[in-house]
Amino acid sequence: MVTRRQLIAAATGVGSVGLLGYLLSRDDGATDTPTPDERRRPATPTQTETATEEGEAFVDRADVVDVREFGAVGDGETDDSGAITEAIRAAESGQTVFLPATSDSYLLSFDGTGGEAAIHLGRESDLSGITVLGERAEAGAQTLQVEPGSYDADTSNWALKLEATRVFRGLRFRNLTIDGARPPGDGAASLDGEESLTGVLLRRGDAGGGHDIAFENCLVRNCSASALRFEESGVTCRNVTARRAGRHGFNPVAGDTAVDPGFVGESIRSVHNDGTGIDHRRGTARLENVYTENNRSGNKWKHHVRRLEVRNHHSVGDRNRGWRSNHTGTDDVPDTQHIVLRNVLVEQPKISGIRVSGDNTEIACDFENIEVRQTEVQDSRAGIVFSRAAHTGTETRGRIVVVGTDNGGGVYVGSDAVMNVGTFDHFRNEEGPFIAESGELNFDKIENVDPGRNIFGTPGAASVGAFTGPLN
Template sequence: MTVLNVRDFGAVGDGSTDDTAAIQDALDAANNGDEVYVPATGSSYLVTGHNAVVDVNPSHDGVRLYGDGEGSRIEYGGGNGGRNVFMVSVDPGDDGIDGFVLENLTLDGGLGSVEGDPNVAAGIQVRSPHAGDEGSVDISIRDVRATNCYGNGIDVRSAGTTVTNCTADNNRQHGFGMHTSGDPFQDPPVRFERCLAHGNGFGGGYYGMDLSAGKGVAEDCVLHDNEGAGATKCSDGADRMVYRRCRLANNEGVSFQNTSGQGATVVFDQIVAEGNAYTMRLTEDGTYRVPAGSELVFADNGPDVRGALYLTDDSVLEAGDATLWISGQTGGAGLRASSDGAGSRVGTYYHANNEDGAISNDQNISFGTIASDLKTDLDGVPTADQVGAWSDAEIDTGSDDGSTGEGTTDDSPFDAWTPRWDASASDWGVVAGDEYEGGHALRYDHDGTDAARRAISWDAAGTPSDVEVLDRVRVPSFETDGDRGYHARVHLRSSYAGGEETGYWIELEDAEDAFRLAKYSVDGMETLARFGAPAEGVFFYRRFRAEGERLRVKVWKATESEPDTWDADVTDADHENGWVGLGSFDPGAFQTDVLGVATDGGTVQLEADDESGTDEPAPDEPEPVADLEVVSLEARNLTADAATLAGDLRDLGGADEVRVRFELRTAATDAWTAVGGETLGSPSEFTHIVSGLDAAAAYEFRAVADGTDATVAGEIVSFATLDDADENAAPTIEQFEVTDRSTNKWNRFDVNWKVADGDGDLDAVVSTLERNGRTVAADSTTVSGDGASYTHLLRVRGKVDTVRLCVNDTSNATATREYEI
């Protein structure tokens, strides 16, 4: 990795020197993994021109363009001659952009320097990809302030873009804009996370955030004091937009509206709309969903005769398991339903102090409960000081609901849980009993007969990558009729993407080898491993760990001690992160009374009781996943007096370099002898040949990594040297042919192989795809005798730099060939 300082390429940063060429030259000199640094200045780096002023393109895979924060200011100085201005243009083109990062910068759009009335004059525009791109986009924009732009502050037109902790303020058009409906792909959707928009839209009919068309998510965002048309909207071409934990406050126009977006689905999950001039307007034939257990709060909006929430055209509001709070509406009633679309429903509607009462029209809408009560805010929905560029305030997700009066008691266990997929909050409840740890358990029991993918996420665990779960679970009775009987799932790295459920899970059923490790992906469901013998009415502990691309599971009866070995140990690279939770495919009951989760070196823990928690620790609480990680591999190339020890450094724990070595001892002895040693700057395998060993003797070794603050060791591995009279010959690889059938979407390789062994004790052949020394896909075949041949078919979505073939015999003598891509 090389840091390229724009000043070394001639940038001055005095606010008057044209630094366009210097910044571009620094970018063009960067290779994958390099960083382009824009140091803070007392003035600004002036850029001029039109269209792609600072051009980021497919050649900038893995490049980071960054500064020191607010003081690293790039300012537009004119020269467009009435033409469009993309101050920073990020263009995926036909090849896509993978891993580009833009962060810690201020972009001043130079509103007064823009000539004419260009259609587009954005601080940042992520351009639409070409048809050949096929989804190869991974762009991150973080801690950036986009201000004083003639057009939009940050404008995104490509799926695969994430905008996090950014501020868009005082821009003439939208603060944040998004439009991907014309693109060749829509997933993963554009995401705006912890973003702040204020003072935007003063040029006319513009918004703080415009999720115009395609698929988008706004999560933990605050849109306040925007002028023009209001807080946010979607429009023609909108497919699915999600607003989650967002605050829409004191905007001049509407809280939200859909302008001609027919067929759109819009999700509102934990929203506060307060002090806005006009209504939240649900229009067209859109479907507007409020998830089960969620709440919407409208407070002190208006004056608007249409009310705080207005259904019109053919819209449908699906909030049958949710709660609406509307209070302080001026100029109208709290809610007005004038839609011709049938089937709108609200589970609970609380109202207070609305000028024209609770409801001015109830056309095609029904309610579960209507009552008078007041709530003006929601915990967990951030305020302006908690989001935006360089914000570091924690968002309070406490359970105090801030309500007053009657009708506000919530004794469900879902303050920290979110129903996922086909689930609803009614599928879960808390049950009591002496057989449960702590006296209570969380019980799943769907009220129906249809099998479906139902789950809940435990939000306290977040969406981790490396994570371990320990739970204690029981299925009272198995159901085996038809396509049923798949009970009691615990989920890791789960999500919902592209219309498909994704993630890893383990479950149990009444069958042989019926603990199952499996995954959902865009290609469907796949079983990764089966093991063990579950039994109905019996509590089991399950430890489920995901580290990098490695998944491990062990299960044991709660009355027995935890085993030392894992029941399943597999590699899979489909899912990198996601929520942790519980679920089931079968509608039958299961009970979980202990759930412990370790993420990023810390632990959170649930024991169900009638108030959703207890302070008592769970038995055998999972160890946090270590940052520094090393694994001992099997010994190789065994002879009568020598062996090759092997280890794998999986994680450097944040260090630039780590010293690795081995410790060796004769079996059944206590003292270790240090052997070998080297320094590694990235995760990779390492080996050391030890000689002078005794023939036909038993030894043990372990791999060791010495970090900055700690030393960690892998598991102890045993091996035995050969007898002098029985020297083992290593296998040979007689054929190794790799056929590359990759596409823009998948890297695919056919590995044709033929192996032989003079001793006639072949054991296994493994083909792997690797990236930077890490395995990203693998296939293996068990072999025997003195020869074998086959073809392994490997594929992976990510990049690959090496195809490797390895064969071993029953004495673990090996041969390896590799093909560099």
């Protein structure tokens, strides 16, 4: 196998050139259950990009930069990272960097010197107005495949790293799969597992946020650290899946306020990750049409967050909580957090369904149309916990449904929290419909009934995430 180091030593032309290709593997999303190895199938030729009006082939257009022109051909064995990097750096605003389909993967190899990025962008050129486009919008097509064992596992490394030395406007990544080659049997990061490779990183820099960066129809999988981490505002993930990361699936950490919301997730799926599915740590975020499953630490927001909006989220078997506040410090804490949870279904969580609990800050919560089913309630009081300076609006509106709570009640309201809800349906909760201790629960209607599963129409695994629908 020709490594990146060998190519650099031998190169006399453009950077470290390699071959170009892609690896097709199944991620069809019909059911999201753990799969130790993802099946592979041969490529079949298609054309998602057609000729121009003049009949000119897409790759021959003046505004298209073909990675093959930089030496990429593709065999899954020769390092392609240098060729892809040089092609993107050479592109100008308004141009498309095109990754055509071949029969194998785009190999991303590292030197093993530590602290490396296979594709490192942002320092040498302005990326504004550039689209990086894989030919086919399907799972596994145009895979950027990390070479196993080529990076230093004792340091942080990245498959794709964007340095925010300037503001990027109109930067798009579309129809790509990034595979971090996470070692088989690897444990959770920071526990007993490797934590050295992040899939995608937007590194905080001099730009100060305010970007317009989009990842569309992208799958990021098998990274030993987080799949996607964004440290400045202005990133949108649309039809994106994070799978089997050693740490978090989606990790927005934008502390700046140049764009509000700082992170937008539309039609995203985060499954089988050994940290959280979604870990919102700073700034603001808006999430809509979300599916999460079997994430070791559920989904959470931190005390730094100013605003989080979650609409149409379906959580299945997240091992902790479907959503929880995680207030563990006092630095950069807003006086009030604004949290919107609307049309949310949490099924079979390990600890409880949802926990909204302020600490060193007030939580103003729009809490409407929430359904929690079959929770074991470990180290918690109920399927839904509302406490410590948390409150909803003054009107009783919306609906909550709690069914099948073991070892706890349906709803717990404590520590002077106030929850107002229009209709409260409860059924077979071991310690009754609710427990109110120094808190206040108000409702217009309460019924001992199971109204049926998913009455708010939250999305299933096959309906959101990478390659599940058209882009606007």
